[in-house]
Structures are given as C-alpha cells and as structure tokens.
Amino acid sequence: LDKHGIKDVAAGTQFDKTLPYVSRWEKVDDYTVRVHTSEPAPTLWDALGREPLVAKAWTIKHGVDALNERPVGTGAWKLVEWRRKTSMVLERNDVYWGGAPAVKRLRLQVIPEASARLAALRAGQVSLVDAVPPMDAAVLAREPNLKIVSGPQKLNCRLYLNGRLKNQFDSGGKDGLYGDTRTRLALAHAVNREAIIKKIFQGYALANTSPVSTVSYGYAAQEPYAYDPKHARTLLTEAGWKDTGRGWERNGEPLVLNLHYAAKHYGQAFDETTAALAEMLKDIGVQVTLKAMDFGTVLQMTQKGTLPYNGGFTACRTSNNLDADDFLRDWTAFTLINWTPYSPELMATYTSQRRELDPAKRLRLLADLQRQVRDWAPVVPLYQEVKVYAHSARVTGFTPLTELHMDFRGVAVRK
Template identity: 30%
Template sequence: MHGTFRLPLMLLALFLTATVAWAAGEREVTIAQGIDAEFLDVQMTNNIVTLIINGAIYDTLLTRDKQLQIVPHLATSWKLVGDKVWEVKLRQGVKFHNGEPFDANAVKFSAERIQRADFKSPQKGWFGTLDRVEIVDPFTVRLHTKTPDPAMPARMTLMYQMAPKYVAQVGDAQANLKPVGTGPFKFVEWQKNERIVVEANDAHWTGKPAVRRATWRPIPELGARIAALQTGQADIIVNVPPDQMATLQSSKAIRIEKVPSCRIISFTIAQIKGGPLADKRVRQALNHAVDMQAIIDAVLMGNGKRLNSWMPPNVWGYDPSIPLYEYNPKKAKELLAAAGQTNLTLTLQAPNGRWAMDKDIAQAVAGQLTENGIKTTVKVIGEWGAYVRTILDHKTEDIAMSGWCLPSLEPDHWVTPNLKTGEPVSQYANAEVDKLIEQARAEMNADKRKQLYGQLLRVIHDEAPYIFGYQQMDIYGVNTRLKWTPRGDESIRLTEISF
C-alpha cells in the first residue's frame, strides 16, 4: 500500500518544487546599465548609477514619491525649531540587515562619517551646511546647521543610513565589499564589472517586495545591452538609442518607456587649469562654435532639450528667461581673436556607455569645434571608475563630458558640487559665484531664494564654465512582463516593480 502511493507523492513533490522555482524565477529581474557601481559603501559616491543600486540596500531619512514630492521614510516627521535647527523624529522598530537597531545613534554616526577628514566622501558638499547632530532621545535628533538652511528636507533625501556597530567592527573597506543597510533588499554578491545581486528583505518596514531577487549588470556597449533585452537576459535596459526604439517596440515582449530626466549633459571646461580656458571669452567662443540643437536632432533624434545654464527645467530655481547660446562660428572666431587664441588645440574626454550616445555626441561636439577652427581630439575613457578619478583628482583633459542628476532635486545640489571653489567635482573657481551660492542656500524666503538662483544662473551662463548641452530624455527598454514606469529623478526602485 505504501509503495503504491510513493511514486505519485514523489511526482507531486517534484511538481511543487518546480512550480516554486518557476514562480521565484518569474519574480526575479535583471537591470542592465552602462557602468558598474563605483562603491557599495553608499557614502563613498556621488554617482547616480551607484546610488540607484545602493538605494535597494540602504534607506534615507526622507525620500521622494513617484510624483517627486518629499515624503517620510526613516524619518517620520521634521520641523524647524529654531533658525538653524531642524528636529527630526525617527521611525521605530527598524533594523539593519545584521539585526542592529536603527536609532538616533545611527543618524549621528552616518552624518559624522561623511565629514571625517580621512574618509574623503564626495558627499561632503551635499551636507556642507550641517554643523552637528544632537541626540534628543533614541528616536529624535536635531540637525544644527551653520546657517539657516531651507534645503535640509531635500538634503535628508540623500542621508543614507549606515550601521554604526557593523562599520566599526569590520572597517570601511569591508563595509564597501559587504554592505549592510536597512533597505528593502539585502546584499548577496558583487562580481566586479559583471554583476551585483540583491535579494528581498522580507522584514523591511514597508513590507515584502514583489521582486524576490535582482541582478544589476554593467553593459557599456549599446549593442550588447539591446541584445540582452531582446534575448531575455535583461528585463530593463537604460539609455536606449533613439534610433532603436521602433525596432525594439516591434517585439511583443518589449516596450519603450520615456521620461524627461533631471539629468543634464554638458561639457565641463577646465577653467581652474589656467591658460587659454581661464579666459571667459574663450569659453564663450566654445559655446558659439557648437550647434548643440543640430547634435540633439541628429544623434538623439530630438530626444533632449537644450540648456541655457547649469540647471534642468524640472528643478526648482530654473529660469526659462535666460537665453540660449546661439550657434555663431563668426562670433566664436571674433572672441578667440580678441583673447589672442587663434590657434587653439584641445582634448575632449568622454566615457563610453555611461550616458545615452555619449561617445557619439562627444565626437560630434569635437567635430564641430574642429570645423570651426578649434582643433579638438576625443579621448575615450571606457572604465567609469578611471573617468571619475580624473574629475575628483582635477586632472581632466581641457574639456570633459559631464552629466549630473541627484534625486534630491534641490538646486543647491546642482550648483555647489559642480561650481563652488574647492569642491571635489568642481573644475571652476569664481568668488562672485561662491558668494551667490552661499546666499541662495541660506535664504529662507522662497521668493528671494528663487531670485538669487536666477541671478546665479545668469552669471554662470555668462561665465560659460561649460559648453552647455541638454536635458536628457531617459529612454528605457522594458520586458512587458514587468509593471513599471520610470521616474523623473532617474531612480530605478525595485520596490516599484511588480508583475
């Protein structure tokens, strides 16, 4: 009798095992981006791709919802209790992946770690107004600022929380290799330049994620990234070339998603190096020598909006009344002649695969500069870590293709890191710009603050520390089995994916 039922029971067990495995596989996703993460210690990066990946592992104090409004996260409430004091109430019952409790000590530790002189975090500029963190009780902190800071709620959307005991126990290097956060996903593995794998944290305070396991794959080459989507090796790919949208959409298994991005692409001019590029007339000439709209139309098929300064239209503080640089080769030559630079030779550096059509756009810009009498060669630096290092070490070529977006959507996070004298990313120094940045970031009256940003952006337009480029249109290829729509802040949140 027992033998009679053994075979059917075995078959049933195998069927159930296969069904569970199939269901788990159906709830796994693979996302292909152009580059690998720089770090998995979230406080060691200001790179959005790295932040996107780390956002699955770590939580911030506040966040932005899908409508890009600031909402509670690890902090449940926040208010001003003095001109320079923000009081923040923390969510209770939250634990790090190693079981360590999240509390006020974690907030204080995380904030002070960024400011450590030996840690060299590129996020220091984000929180330059923060003076100290006061612990009121285990779930209340007060953020004391050096000056009044209207941007503190936006800054809190970038305050990723670290596990104090874990970091102290294993050290900074190991915390980067085996990250521990409070996020909705736990770290599994990192095979450098191959994949990063995370799995659902079912104990997360927001509930169980629909995605059970996710893999982030760096695929720099566009063709390989598209092939991964077409063959089912990737479920979401970024930076789809505009000329490939129709082909991809012809497949029933693939759809295209587009959204105007907070990402802006421009070409940083290394003013701090001195020499010809220190002359404003030369920098203005470079802007007049490039037909940026023609490049957007030809290379991106119109998927981009020209910039008039260093801020995208979807960030508060943008001033649409600032004019665009006109394409005027004659004026460019006149400016160069006035500056005594009639035989200028430059090198332009660009990545490969970081931004949509980056190498192609860089070559188009260099081609137009050369055509208009400014001999320019392109140096492609394919490895993203090496590219970033040239910026942080202030050792870029004469011109460096640059992209910027932060999910805080705070105007100070566009101007301070990139344009304030001495900031890690900044290749520019100007006392007038520094003064306006300080005034704008401390002005509590919204109308006055917006006027200051308008004034600042006009100075930046005139100073031309960039060849001003365009606001990026984020274009994604998506497997139709996923229910997901992109955000305007570039974040790809695994918790927003369902099936």
Template identity: 25%
Template sequence: MVRSQPLPSRLVAAVTGVLVLAACSATPAAPGSSAAGATFVVATAGEPDTLNPVLNYGVDGASLIFDGLVARDAENALVPALAAELPTVSGDGRTVTATLRSGVTFHDGSPLTAADVVFTYRAVLDPKVDSTLRSDLDMLTAVTAPDPATVVFSLKYAYAPFLQRLTLGIVPAGVLDGQDINKAGFNRQPVGTGPYEVESWTAGDRLVLAANDSYWGGRPANRKLIVAFVPDDNVRAQRMRAGEFDAAELAPKLAAGFDNAAGYTVQRVSTADYRGVMLPFGSAVTGDLAVRRALSVGVDRAAMVTGILAGAGEPAFGPIPPTSEYADPATVGRASADTAAATALLDAGGWVPGADGIRARAGVQAAFTLMYPAGDSLRKELALAVTADARKIGIKISPEGLTWDAIDTRITKDALLMGFGTPYDPDFVSYKLFGSKFAGQGYFNPGSYRSPIADKALQDGRDQADPAQRKAAYATFQQQLVADAPWVFLTYLKHTYVVKSGITGVSPRVEAHEHDVANSLWWNIHTWTRQ
C-alpha cells in the first residue's frame, strides 16, 4: 500500500514546491512552439519509500523508470517488454524461459544482459534484502542464465500466474552487486531501462524525470516529467485549479468540481481498489465475531457510493473485484444497511445497550478508535460514515486522523481505514493481506487474522494450475472472509483524475490500489503530447 507521508518537514518543502512547479507549468507554451509538450507536471497524494523495484517499487509495471521482462498494455494484457516475446512455459509448468530483446541499454549506457535479470530476482529472494516481494516468489527455486540473452526460471510447482510476476523492473547488476541493497544510494537515484531516468528527487516535494532518448521503445514524446507529492487532497485540488499541474489525482467529490470547468477533463478510471475497515483481532471489541459481523451488515455501502464517491464506485464485499473471473457472487451482500440484522447479531452476542445507547458486555463498552490518514479526504469521509452507521446499532467509534508515522505504531491495536486491491491475479495482495503467516507484519495482515480454512484456500489458489480448482479455492476463501469478517469492506473506487484540456495520448486502464508515481493514469505519459 503506497502511503502519503505528511511529515512536518514536507510542509515547508511543499510551499517551496508551489513556486518551483508554478514556474514549470503555470504558463503553458504556445501550441506548435518548440517548448510545447516539453514538460508535464502531474500531482499525486503518495510518495514512494524507494525507487528500487527489488524493494517493491512499481512491481506491476509502468514504473516509467524500469521495465520488466513483460509489461501490460492498455487492456492489462501481458505483452513483451525486455523479453523479445512472451516467455515460454514448459509442459509441466515448472520451467519458464525468456529470451531478451537485443540492443537494450540502461540509462548509464551499459547493455542489458541475462545476468541483470538473474541478479534482480536473486536479490528479491536474498533473505538479507528487505524485500516484501520474497513471498510473491516463494515458488521460485532458481534463476539462471545459460547465455547472455536467455533466462531460465525453475519453479517448485506450477504457478499459474507466474508470467504476471515478470513485470518486475530489472536493475543493473554492475551497479548494485556487492552493495547493501537496503541502504544503497541506488534506491533514490536508480538506473533503469525505462522511458525516463531520474534527474532529482526532493523528499516531500517532487520527483523529476528526464526523457531517455535511447529508450528501446522509442524516444519519449516529451522531454521531462515532474511528479509533485501533495498529500492533502484539498491543496492538490486548489493547485490544479490554479494551473500548476497538467494532471492530478483527486478524490471523487473534488474531481466532480471540474466537470463543468473550462480547460479541464475528468477521467473516472475503473479499478480493483477497495476501501475497508481493518479490525484487529487482539481487541476485546473488534476481536469479537458478533461485533465484526454486525458492522459488516450495519454499514450503508450504497449511501457511501452515492454520497461520498459521487457515484464513482460500487459497494465492496470482499477483496476480489466483481470484474474478476474469480469473484464469488454468493458473497455479495446487501448494499444498504440492515440495521435489524446488525442489532440481532449484537443481541445474540451478549452486547447489551446502555442508557446512552452504547452497548456493553461484561463491563466492556462496544467502543474503539478508527484511524485514517489525516490528509486523505476520502478516507476521512468513509470513516465518518462508518462512525455514524455504527452509532445506530450501539457501537461507538472514535475516528482519528493521523500521520502515517503515528498509524505505523498502532496498526496492530486500532482499527484502520485501509485500501488495497489488484485487477490482476487473486493471489496477488490477498495471500499476504489475509494469510496467517503474515499476521502482524506491518501492513500485511496488521489485524492478525488467522483462519486455517482461508490459509488453505489461499495456498491452494497459488499451488493449483487448473483454472476450475483455482476458482473453487478462491470461492472458499471469499466465503470464509464473509464468515469471519476480519475487514468491513466498504467500496470499490473509480480513480478520479483531472487533466488539462488539449493533452492527447491519455489511455485509462483498470487500475490497482497502487497508483501514485507508477501505474497511474500517466502509465504511458511518455507518449502524451499537447495539441
């Protein structure tokens, strides 16, 4: 989950950034001039912790700085990237062979070889490297290079979506070999093969990318990209309206304010990105099954979609989006609140209403804190809506907007309005977010949900190659989540962006939760031009 990080030091930098970015974009070049389209300035809420793919930057492709062996096109279908063609899979599914595209060079001019691919994947698998991707590749037993243009992946078992894991950006072995990857300067000033190279990164302010004229996919249509980090939604909207940005991601309501504004277009992009309330199992209140189930049926998802999302989304009942072939329709619940069912669950669980209407059991009041990132207006509104719905069934929620640093210290104890989701394979994200082996590991299963049934279903889903068996496994997983309610799933979002008029080449595609510097509307910004 990419996080916006509103640190105090960033406030000063952001003010400075207003002036710097205004100089870059407030006065657009005249159409047809030599400067027209030379620089694009986009704004996002989140700032990455690193720019190293080994450490989880842009692993689903479209990082703009790196390329994987494969990439995704406008329909999210796999296409060759650094591989000359889609890698081949052996009959037993346990050997995958990739042949590299010839003539590819890194930003420093060094040639791409199979040794770089081997180094990248081995680095992810190295226990000394703090890569959150290691569990994504636990089916991998070896990566070898029989010659400079060939890479062979050996798997423990046939893993159906393995080719999708080959979107991982490739790093140059010659630059990183022998270094402590966790602390390498490369993490902030990387060298890749992508359409842009890093010119500078000012923490809390902006990332400046310059065109890679030697890009194997063709010289970028524009000379520079500036990514402004503006964690506060309202500030980002104000600066967009002031003309500082060519494109910006905005909360749905804020984006709707540009619908009739001259000089702008609004893009509402379909996603697999969900929002929900993560409920810690260690609490006497949120750890109680009756409370969790009551909240799940007692929230009004339909009202959230209409009111908070301005229609840019749909109700969510689980982590596998309705558009997925693996979605189980049997787990879809009632979109509006079922207050009667919620109160019946609490009554049966022994939670008795007090004089103030708040329920209690054995001297413990049905009350808890719900955290959300302070600068995220959408999560704030969702948290307030959940708070109001919970109050109607006798549960007291105290919403609290915090910095991510403060949230980090409390995620195993307090509920959190979280966001995740992927339009790719159901093994992605859910395996770590709901698997017992990841309980309490940062933002992977922070609530310490443990279910042998869900664990087995998740493991079966990644072990089985047969589509029917995988579909059955993920149906079991989704049904178990409904039974246990470790999260109260609220909504799937449409990511909303505002783009200045006159920009061509914008090509929305279904997005994952991660959509800040990488995988956003600007996944193909190297092809954008101005009219």
C-alpha cells in the first residue's frame, strides 16, 4: 500500500528491511489487502503482525517524533498522562474489542535502581516490580505479603566476536581476530555456564546452545558446549596459536579481547556475568580488557562498524516475533550484531528454510541450520534470561509473558 502511507513518512517504518520479499501491496476493498511477494514467504504473517497501524494523515502532518510523543492506538488502554523517563498513566478502554481490563486505572513508574524498586514494593507504594535481581528473589519469596513469579524470555545473551574481514568494518585495518571457528569454539568451551546460572542467577536463567530462544517456533535443542578449559587450549593450538606462558600468540599477534558491554542496561546480573566471563577467558590465557560503556555508545560502535579488530561485546538479543528465522537471520547481512557472516553454504541453508512453505520440511531445515550454527559458533552463548517479577500478594491474574512485555488486562488487586 505504498500510496496509502507505508512509504510516506521518512523513518516511519522498516517495512523494506523487515519484509524485503514484499513486491507489491494491493487494496482489494476497504477491509482487504492482497500482499504480493517475490518468493514464498512462510514468515510473512508474523512480520505483518508486529507492525503497528497508525493514522496516516495525522502522522504525515505531525511526523514520527510527534507520534512517539502522542501515540494513538486501538488497544485495551488509553494513555492519559506521560512524563518522560518518570511515569505513565493508563485508563481502561471500556469499548476495547477484546474485553475491557479488570482495573480502571494503571500507573507505570520508572524506578531505575533495583533496591529502590524493592523498597517501594515493600512499602506498598507499588504493587508489582520487574527485573528483580536473582540474589533478592529468594529473600522476597519468604515474605508473606509478597509473591515471586518468573518465566523464560525470548532473550539470548551472548558474547559477539569480531570475525569480519578487514574490508567489512571500519577500524583496525586488519581482519577480525576471531575469524577462525576453532578460536571461537575455544572461548565457548572456556565458559562455565552451570556456575554462572547457579551462583550469579540463582537458577533464574537457562543454558541454551541454540542461537534460537527456547520459546520460539522452530527451536531445536543443541548439544551444549561442555565447560572444558583443557579442550579450549587444544582448540587454540589447532587454530595456530602458541602458548608463550604469558598468553597466546599467532604470527606475532597476541590473543587479546577488548570486551565492551553496556553497563547497567540489561539488568538481572548481566554486568556480573560479563565480569565473570572475562575471568574465565583469562583462565585459558586470553588477554581480556573490560570496557564498560553506556548503551548508546555500544550501539553507535556496532552500527558504524568501529569495533576493534581484536574486539567483542556482550549483549542480549531479543526477537521481533517468535519464529526461529528472526534469530537465524542475524548473520545474513552486515548489521550491528553480524560480526561473523554466514558462509555461502550456511546462507544457502538459511535461504531454503525462509522459502519453505511445508511446515514439517521447514522445521527440519531450521533444526539443521541450528546444528550447523552451533558447530560454526559465530557467537559464544552465555544464558537465556528468565525474567523475575515480585508483586503484592493482593495482586491476582498476573502471568509473565515470553516477549519482554507485560499484559495487565486480566490483573486485579484485592482489597
């Protein structure tokens, strides 16, 4: 529907990127659109469902920034007050087509510090908090007036390594130091995920070797990377690295990792995990330097392609939908998270599953691609997040979702 607004507003949507196989939109009548594609597209419906519909004339007149300031939708809640980075007040939409929410008014308060959130909950100033630090969850669970609930998220946290060729990024003038699969596999076998999940997350995380989250359609469990420092050193030797007693070298180049991360951004023990990861890699002889940054700086570095040739970064990858394709497309184009591009063979497998309309055949292709990606190790998987919430015992009807959202339509508070 190009003439009906899809391309009328600059930066208004990312349809061209999200749906590159859509060749034409055709209006059939006031309630029907026919979508034409250049190839079979089994993920089309998932992609269409995640794009919001907004008022065309208002958006063209006022622009995207104004739309972000004064959103208009058709959901279960009406936005009645918004104070940037402070709070938001929603009121029930009594004519919502899916049924009106249980409560009339909902206030969302921004409280960045976990300790302050928990203090507000205990004082009765708020009824529910998210991103509860795992170390606090067990303590809160023993308090009779509170309840702890949790659920797995579609959030895979990983170590990304620079494996690009020198003409594929803008810094260093050298090929990425981590272009050899054996080097990346060595780092994967140096990580003690069981200890991270037990000691740092208190069990509120999952070890997931697949590049796809466990809650996504098409997920196929993969053989874990065993914690095996001895095998990690063997892999480094096979990759041509020599143990000097002070670290590893290859052709005069030391095995260095400048490890960047967005401090205090992802919550739930991400920073602590990154620090633990650095120590585990040092244990096998990798020279690691931690570089804490704000999220915007990490984003700018990865978007502009200025990650050092001997650099990497930890980050958590979510998904725009719940289809495995959305994770597996990470290594198809030079985006901010693609630092180890698909080989032609892997790209062919990816393309095959993206075009396969038979569900059973496509699931087999997805499983095969996940196995190949596991063996190729473009990233070092760390954990999949299990989100922890705490709420007053008076709160009823709250269930964690897998999509990093919260659904309050059925939530009520007993008097």
